[in-house]
Amino acid sequence: MMKTGRLRLVEENAIEAQSIVKAFGQGKSALLALDDVSVSIRKGEFFTLLGPSGCGKTTLLRLMAGFEMPTAGTIRLDGQDVTYLPPNRRPVNTVFQSYALFPHLTVRENIGFSLKMQGRAKAEIAECTDRMLALVKMEDLAERKTAQLSGGQQQRVALARALAPQPKVLLLDEPLSALDLKLRKEMQIELKRLQKETGITFVFVTHDQEEALTMSDRIAVMNAGRLQQVAAPREIYTAPVNRFVASFIGETNFLNVTPAPGGFRLGNGEIVTAEGSGGVLTVRPEQVRIVSAEGAALTGTVDSLVYFGTDMHCHVRLGDGEALTVRLPLPPCGEAGVSPGDRVGIAFQPGATRLIEA
């Protein structure tokens, strides 16, 4: 079935931000929170905005929710311009970092709040609220006041409350940051399940790169108000477009190289081959192996070892003074077989090296 480009766009994208600029304050003291950001989020996608604090990810989310108006640019929801629509007229709901549950209402009343505001019939509200309570497994606590709930339970109520009116897009503003590690892992799985069951588009804001990698269909990495890279987790990790993305997502070794016949020349003179272009060679610590110094093209001295339980981080100083981190898998005895001061050889896994711009 053929459709025009415009219509196809309307069907595919749940929410689109186009050339968004957001400045706080005016004149010279103005702070540019978002600097020409364009991003399209597909329907049914688990989309993550990832970046350090102050990178503009929360501002972008608030623009989508309608709590802020952009200085320039447009936001389209399902193809419709909603840039200046107030939050109560956008079919978009938010799960707040602080949950922002209504303290004077019970769990059930919190979840049914939006439906009541929309003037739905009592029976419909009750039916929908029951469904949401079952979805987040909170049936037993329906009549409790929210102050009596644990952090994880409040989180579930916040999710159910935001999902109850069946928004086109659910916005989640660092919803897991207040939970402890174990609960956070549980809620990550729970969130994925909810997203699959409801089929609603999720836009998830986090500064936790691991969270982003495990949960997202696509990730937008942001820094200093600018979009750095938008791609699937695997691509973000294996093919970062610049130094910021490479260093923010996981750990990376950066080595300066110069172009040479047959590849690129490292500081010690060795020639390596790598994909991409630019003057910096990146290689992930787990893609580096320690080999015998005899006959190795690249050698160095072990500086220090850091035990991580699952593996060992071995910091190696290369001949030319550059440092390199190697992640060593550990045998059952937990001994890495190297110790500080050892002279070791370094080898890269085939295809693990990649060039980026300095």
Place this chain on the structure above:
Amino acid sequence: MSKAEQRHRRRSARNGWLLSMPALVMLGFAASGPLLIVLVYSFLQKGDYGNVVWEFSPDGWIGILFTRDIFDGTLGLADAHLTIFWRSVSLSLMTTVITFALGFPTAWFIATRPASERAAWLFLVTIPFWTNLLIRTFAIGEILRTEGLVNTLLLWLGVINAPVQLLYNDNAVLVGMAYVYLPLMVLPLFAAIERFDMRLLEAAYDLYASRMQVLLHVILPIVKPGIVAGSILVFVPSLGAYVTPRILGGGKNMMIGNFIELQFGQGRNWPLGAALSMTLLLIVVVALLFYVRAVNRAGSGHGHG
């Protein structure tokens, strides 16, 4: 429990009582004592020149609602008394409503200023307390009187041709009481609004509430303890107001406070005055019970109160 421990407990309990003696003495003599005297006086017979005759008589309490006919001694409903009661309650309720209508936006404004500015704004609200109530009330009278500020202004603007009688009626009393008691409404409202989590506003807007719905379904229910506290703080003293109705109401438009004063003064009916005082107290107690219940209900969800 060991003996030493028991002894220690007994001693700390005894010390506790000793330490609270000053408060207990104050409560016993300064609060309950006079109240007891008033209660006893309300059941005595009135003396011919004021004071009381030490003989039991229910006349004081009967006199609250009924008058004895001078000629045949039959009891009839005292319309004048009922009018005074009704005026007192309705003026106090209206004062409460007016102070709330003016006080809520004021308190909201102050509570939403930057934390460093709030103290200064609160200070401004409390400034009128520095001046004697009598002087402030006369000042209001000065504004309202026939040659006063309001009339002069209205004449100058051409709104009216001749001065309007603004003083010595219920409206003047209302203006005066609303002015005097406004800070008592603003302060508890401010305390409640300051505790209000403004992030809930965004949550409510996000969940499709209109501005009016946010006010009715989120803000007002959550700051309700402050509203009730402010209302009680305004309603109770309004009900017993004496100076304001006396000066701005011009003697004719009496409230309970003036009526009680009348019984102890020209009326020379101390038992009736005492019974009226107790009635006033009862009304206040009922209002306070209502307050405690309302706060408990609203507070149960917050984990305190």
